[in-house]
Amino acid sequence: MADTQKTTDSKQPTAKQMTGADILVRCLHEEKVEYVFGYPGGAVLHIYDAIFKQDGFKHILVRHEQAALHAADAYSRSTGKVGVALVTSGPGATNAVTGIATAYMDSIPMVIISGQVPTYAIGEDAFQECDTVGITRPCVKHNFLVKDVRDIAATMKKAFYVAASGRPGPVLVDIPKDITADLCKFEYPESVSLRSYNPVTKGHLGQIKKALKLLAEAKRPMVYSGGGVVLGDASAHLIKLVQAMGVPITSTLMGLGGFPASDEKFLGMLGMHGTYEANMAMQECDVLLAVGARFDDRVIGNTAHFLSNPRTIIHIDIDPSSISKRVKIDVPIVGDVKSVLADMNELIATEKASNQFVQNTTALAAWFKQIEAWRSKKCLNFAQSSEVIKPQYVIQKLHEVTKGEAFVTSDVGQHQMWAAQYYKFNEPRRWINSGGLGTMGVGLPYAMGVQLAHPNAQVACVTGEGSIQMNIQELSTCAQYHLPIKVIMLNNRYLGMVRQWQEFFYENRYSESYMDSLPDFVKLAEAYGHVGMQITKPGDVEGALKEAFDMKSRFVFLDFITDQKENVFPMIQNGKGLSEMILANDIGAEDL
Amino acid sequence: MRHIISLLMENEAGALSRVAGLFSARGYNIESLTVAPTEDPTLSRMTIVTSGSDAVIEQIIKQLNKLIDVVKVLDLNDGKFIERELMLVKVKATGNFREEMKRMSDIFRGRIIDVADGSFTIELTGSGSKLDAFIESLDKAAILETVRTGASGIGRGDRILKV
Numbered sequence: 162m163a164d165t166q167k168t169t170d171s172k173q174p175t176a177k178q179m180t181g182a183d184i185l186v187r188c189l190h191e192e193k194v195e196y197v198f199g200y201p202g203g204a205v206l207h208i209y210d211a212i213f214k215q216d217g218f219k220h221i222l223v224r225h226e227q228a229a230l231h232a233a234d235a236y237s238r239s240t241g242k243v244g245v246a247l248v249t250s251g252p253g254a255t256n257a258v259t260g261i262a263t264a265y266m267d268s269i270p271m272v273i274i275s276g277q278v279p280t281y282a283i284g285e286d287a288f289q290e291c292d293t294v295g296i297t298r299p300c301v302k303h304n305f306l307v308k309d310v311r312d313i314a315a316t317m318k319k320a321f322y323v324a325a326s327g328r329p330g331p332v333l334v335d336i337p338k339d340i341t342a343d344l345c346k347f348e349y350p351e352s353v354s355l356r357s358y359n360p361v362t363k364g365h366l367g368q369i370k371k372a373l374k375l376l377a378e379a380k381r382p383m384v385y386s387g388g389g390v391v392l393g394d395a396s397a398h399l400i401k402l403v404q405a406m407g408v409p410i411t412s413t414l415m416g417l418g419g420f421p422a423s424d425e426k427f428l429g430m431l432g433m434h435g436t437y438e439a440n441m442a443m444q445e446c447d448v449l450l451a452v453g454a455r456f457d458d459r460v461i462g463n464t465a466h467f468l469s470n471p472r473t474i475i476h477i478d479i480d481p482s483s484i485s486k487r488v489k490i491d492v493p494i495v496g497d498v499k500s501v502l503a504d505m506n507e508l509i510a511t512e513k514a515s516n517q518f519v520q521n522t523t524a525l526a527a528w529f530k531q532i533e534a535w536r537s538k539k540c541l542n543f544a545q546s547s548e549v550i551k552p553q554y555v556i557q558k559l560h561e562v563t564k565g566e567a568f569v570t571s572d573v574g575q576h577q578m579w580a581a582q583y584y585k586f587n588e589p590r591r592w593i594n595s596g597g598l599g600t601m602g603v604g605l606p607y608a609m610g611v612q613l614a615h616p617n618a619q620v621a622c623v624t625g626e627g628s629i630q631m632n633i634q635e636l637s638t639c640a641q642y643h644l645p646i647k648v649i650m651l652n653n654r655y656l657g658m659v660r661q662w663q664e665f666f667y668e669n670r671y672s673e674s675y676m677d678s679l680p681d682f683v684k685l686a687e688a689y690g691h692v693g694m695q696i697t698k699p700g701d702v703e704g705a706l707k708e709a710f711d712m713k714s715r716f717v718f719l720d721f722i723t724d725q726k727e728n729v730f731p732m733i734q735n736g737k738g739l740s741e742m743i744l745a746n747d748i749g750a751e752d753l
Numbered sequence: 754m755r756h757i758i759s760l761l762m763e764n765e766a767g768a769l770s771r772v773a774g775l776f777s778a779r780g781y782n783i784e785s786l787t788v789a790p791t792e793d794p795t796l797s798r799m800t801i802v803t804s805g806s807d808a809v810i811e812q813i814i815k816q817l818n819k820l821i822d823v824v825k826v827l828d829l830n831d832g833k834f835i836e837r838e839l840m841l842v843k844v845k846a847t848g849n850f851r852e853e854m855k856r857m858s859d860i861f862r863g864r865i866i867d868v869a870d871g872s873f874t875i876e877l878t879g880s881g882s883k884l885d886a887f888i889e890s891l892d893k894a895a896i897l898e899t900v901r902t903g904a905s906g907i908g909r910g911d912r913i914l915k916v
Contacts, residue, residue: 303821482815
């Protein structure tokens with residue numbers, strides 16, 4: 162969106178005064194920002210000039226504003242720090258909207274700075290003008306329009322505070338061009354307090370005691386953990402709690418890694434493509450502890466069916482509006498998951514020391530026996546082939562080759578579900594994907610943000626030939642910054658998830674779901690100076706992955722030609738209940 | 754059920770649209786919405802008349818509290834409260850209507866605030882249902898124009914919404 166408007170600013174700063182642009186840059190230094198992901202344009206030229214003159218943070222030039230947002234988002238997801246993006250006015254801001262909405266749906270702390278036309282031109286349909294604050298209002302935690310240079314520092318302080326505290330989320334700061342040229346003294350506030358914003362942190366102790374009693378007395382207890390555990394850095398506390406109580410646990414797509422997948426108490430992901438054992442246990446449990454999860458429609462399926470089996474529900478969440486939103490909660494605990502889980506662990510330790518924590522061990526043993534029976538269905542088994550590459554097999558091998566230690570980003574669709582099902586995440590912040598908004602095209606920019614945050618880590622972008630083309634231009638950014646990402650593309654020449662639904666619910670009418678006229682991805686990668694590989698035989702999968710990950714400093718694009726009509730199982734159809742899954746065996750994969 | 758929700762919010766540009774946007778985005782009903790600054794010029798007070806099940810009203814309150822600019826929220830229906838709305842009605846006042854309109858206005862304790870050759874403008878204050886009743890009791894053909902402010906509400910006695 163580069164636009165070189167002529168500017169007529171001739172103000173000279175006095176010794177103590179700085180321009181708004183310099184002040185903005187100083188604010189980012191104060192917040193210890195490492196990376197700013199952005200794209201220049203007319204309204205932010207003063208800011209880019211200030212960036213040119215500093216070396217406190219590095220600016221990453223993307224090829225499309227959407228990618229700047231996704232990269233900053235993934236930087237945050239993988240580190241827990243606030244991600245920062247900078248875009249120009251008008252189209253710069255509108256291009257950023259998808260990225261902002263993606264972060265908002267998954268509660269990712271970000272600060273987005275957008276340029277705006279000068280204050281005197283606002284409302285006159287000026288060149289590259291749009292109502293950025295109005296357009297982004299429904300998809301940000303909060304936003305600001307700065308109308309005075311003296312407000313920049315305080316606004317930035319508030320923006321970082323609001324983004325990272327409470328239930329995190331993106332905060333946008335819209336700054337008109339003239340404000341970035343105006344002068345004032347720089348003073349960064351040491352603290353911030355907003356009378357209208359006081360997020361709760363500590364959970365109510367009485368409620369916590371009540372919850373523990375219910376869990377101890379339960380015959381079929383179950384923990385259901387979500388993205389809040391990852392975002393709240395509460396993984397260690399969750400592990401401690403589950404081990405102390407010896408109860409089964411499942412996780413949402415967003416919560417994967419919050420509890421180690423290799424632990425036998427972990428039943429796998431639940432929901433529309435969750436495991437048989439996780440969904441059955443979720444349906445049949447008598448006391449459910451929900452931790453930082455929100456009973457999403459993709460998670461509990463048909464609400465009436467879910468509620469048809471009565472159970473007592475305890476819900477820990479930092480956001481009061483998440484409680485009793487879709488499902489009535491019996492024991493709500495509003496608070497920071499980390500703090501609440503720590504309180505629970507402390508109480509258990511005290512009660513155990515005085516022999517007050519008495520569990521129904523007989524019932525618990527019977528419950529695990531039932532769970533083992535469900536588990537013996539081996540719902541994630543798939544028919545291996547010696548002819549054609551099965552997509553699940555690629556993910557299994559990816560897990561092996563990277564020893565389960567890679568950061569895995571994904572796009573949206575079948576490959577996303579296979580990555581979630583077959584890459585067994587043992588640590589939080591390793592699985593980076595768009596859960597709430599389901600944004601195709603996030604995978605590659607997500608991998609950029611992760612690789613920059615973790616320069617020596619293995620970063621795999623699991624994608625499909627549909628999703629990757631939604632932000633394929635970022636191959637150029639990866640070349641510029643020498644990002645050694647490994648793209649694992651499961652190429653089935655279909656928009657696989659759309660095709661799967663059309664097969665099941667639209668009598669195989671594959672309306673516009675075939676991906677025709679695909680580029681030669683190997684040549685495309687090579688055109689950007691990357692390494693490209695195409696893999697067509699199952700026997701070559703492991704070798705190719707090893708070869709790729711051995712090239713530690715290179716970006717490698719692996720184009721796996723996979724089975725065209727493989728489906729994701731188990732599957733809960735829209736409107737069906739948790740225990741009404743379709744399993745691969747039920748249908749007989751060959752018939753499909 | 755019909756609920757009257759009162760809230761105090763930062764008197765800042767865009768604050769009203771955050772509330773209005775929340776209601777449309779989440780599909781909540783708005784019967785009326787009024788807003789004006791308070792004696793503290795940094796605060797605006799808003800009265801929203803809405804309707805929904807208990808669960809929906811609970812969500813509305815929570816979602817309003819979640820808005821960064823909202824300082825305090827009170828569901829007036831949680832206790833005793835007073836509700837008032839102002840209406841201006843322009844009615845035909847010719848021939849027989851002239852006497853009839855004066856009488857009706859008196860019955861409802863309205864005031865005629867503008868008199869013209871063929872019309873009266875009546876000012877009426879009361880609860881929403883009282884204003885509805887007045888409209889109902891008029892001959893439809895006689896009503897030329899109506900304008901209503903939407904309800905304002907305040908808690909009775911010790912119920913005070915203040916920062």
